[in-house]
Amino acid sequence: MKKRAICFLTAMLLVIAANAYAAKIFDGYEGLKWGTHFHKVIEAYPKGQISEYNKEIVYSQDNPDETIATRLFAFKDGKLMSVAVTFDGKFVTKTGLENLKQKYVKQYGKGKSGGQGKSAHMVSHSWEGKQTLITFVFVPNRPEMTVLQFEKK
DSSP: OHHHHHHHHHHHHHHHHHHHHSOOOOSEETTEETTOBHHHHHHHSOSOEEEEETTEEEEEEEEEETTEEEEEEEEETTEEEEEEEEEOHHHHHHHOHHHHHHHHHHHHOSOEEEEEOSSTTOEEEEEEOSSEEEEEEEOTTOGGGOEEEEEEO
């Protein structure tokens, strides 16, 4: 009986440790907290274009590195509210969709599979933090449509 209790306790500790291993989800994007003023975002991520959508500021970067096709920052009243990272199709093909998804599972934890999204061809996986929702969306056989979305809840 004592051995069973020790085995059970060890198993529980391993489960807790595995869940604790996943990083806490940051309330923002890569060190920029939600609500950061757009000037600070532009300073941190230079070489982009400012535009307007529905009377709100949108800041985008095209091909900021070899892995990202577009990074789009959205603001409300000049403050950061969401970031969408669309991956480069060649990078996704080379890395593999499942490998890319597993990178984020390892980083953020198990998360929740959303299955197919609004479109019959879209598949999603999401993670929730205190103030942040992260969604990994992809379309099989369309690597250029692979997006990692960070949103303020």
